[in-house]
Amino acid sequence: MKLDPFYLIVDSAAWIERLVPLGVKLVQLRIKDMDEAGLCREIRAAKAVCERHRCQLIVNDYWRLAIDEGCDFVHLGQEDLAEADVKAIRHAGMKLGLSTHDDAELDTALAAAPDYVALGPVYPTILKAMKWAPQGLDRIALWKRRVGATPLVAIGGLNVDRIAGVFAQGADVAAVVTDITLNADPEARTREWLAATAQWR
Numbered sequence: 193m194k195l196d197p198f199y200l201i202v203d204s205a206a207w208i209e210r211l212v213p214l215g216v217k218l219v220q221l222r223i224k225d226m227d228e229a230g231l232c233r234e235i236r237a238a239k240a241v242c243e244r245h246r247c248q249l250i251v252n253d254y255w256r257l258a259i260d261e262g263c264d265f266v267h268l269g270q271e272d273l274a275e276a277d278v279k280a281i282r283h284a285g286m287k288l289g290l291s292t293h294d295d296a297e298l299d300t301a302l303a304a305a306p307d308y309v310a311l312g313p314v315y316p317t318i319l320k321a322m323k324w325a326p327q328g329l330d331r332i333a334l335w336k337r338r339v340g341a342t343p344l345v346a347i348g349g350l351n352v353d354r355i356a357g358v359f360a361q362g363a364d365v366a367a368v369v370t371d372i373t374l375n376a377d378p379e380a381r382t383r384e385w386l387a388a389t390a391q392w393r
């Protein structure tokens with residue numbers, strides 16, 4: 193499966209409404225701390241925008257709600273995966289992306305035959321506290337050898353200047369949050385990401 197090389201991750205449907213129309217084709221809705229009714233509203237709104245713009249929506253964490261709302265792709269971390277019903281996710285026809293941070297997690301992820309594997313944090317991230325040290329670029333090449341044809345997503349501390357480095361090491365997709373959402377001009381930065389990833393599209 194070919195995924196767009198630019199993977200935007202945001203925490204609201206409002207961000208999706210704002211940035212997806214610029215040409216984003218792969219977006220994750222990553223919401224923390226919201227009640228179920230709110231999550232359903234957000235997922236529904238995000239899905240509507242993504243359908244209009246032929247953008248692949250990936251729902252983080254909330255796989256049951258994603259199934260209920262008719263979404264087709266979820267992202268799970270290792271703790272999410274441990275509690276998830278992967279059979280139910282697959283039975284619903286959903287694609288599945290998985291986080292990995294070390295060898296043991298990669299073994300666990302590959303056993304679930306994911307639609308992509310994410311490796312992070314490649315660089316230090318300010319989005320959330322992480323118990324893993326930055327992986328560094330060499331680790332991407334190692335991961336790509338292990339995942340083979342499964343798309344490899346690089347995440348953590350990426351910015352426009354770091355994109356070429358992760359693709360040179362074998363990443364198929366670069367994921368980003370704060371380089372865009374904390375930028376003084378998120379629309380302009382999104383356009384920069386679209387241009388900078390064009391050669392891998």
Ligand SMILES: Cc1ncc(COP(=O)(O)OP(=O)(O)O)c(N)n1
Pocket residue numbers: 201220222252253267268269270272290291310311312320345347367
């Ligand atoms: C593309 C991508 N990679 C990694 C993560 C992190 O998932 P997880 O470890 O479950 O942490 P949270 O994002 O849920 O805090 C991700 N969301 N997306």
Ligand SMILES: Cc1nc(C(=O)O)sc1CCOP(=O)(O)O
Pocket residue numbers: 291292293311312313314316317318319320322347348349350367368369370371
């Ligand atoms: C949500 C997330 N997961 C990571 C992992 O390593 O699993 S790094 C990360 C944060 C990515 O945000 P930014 O692009 O702002 O660094």
Ligand SMILES: [Mg+2]
Pocket residue numbers: 252253267268269272
């Ligand atoms: Mg998670």
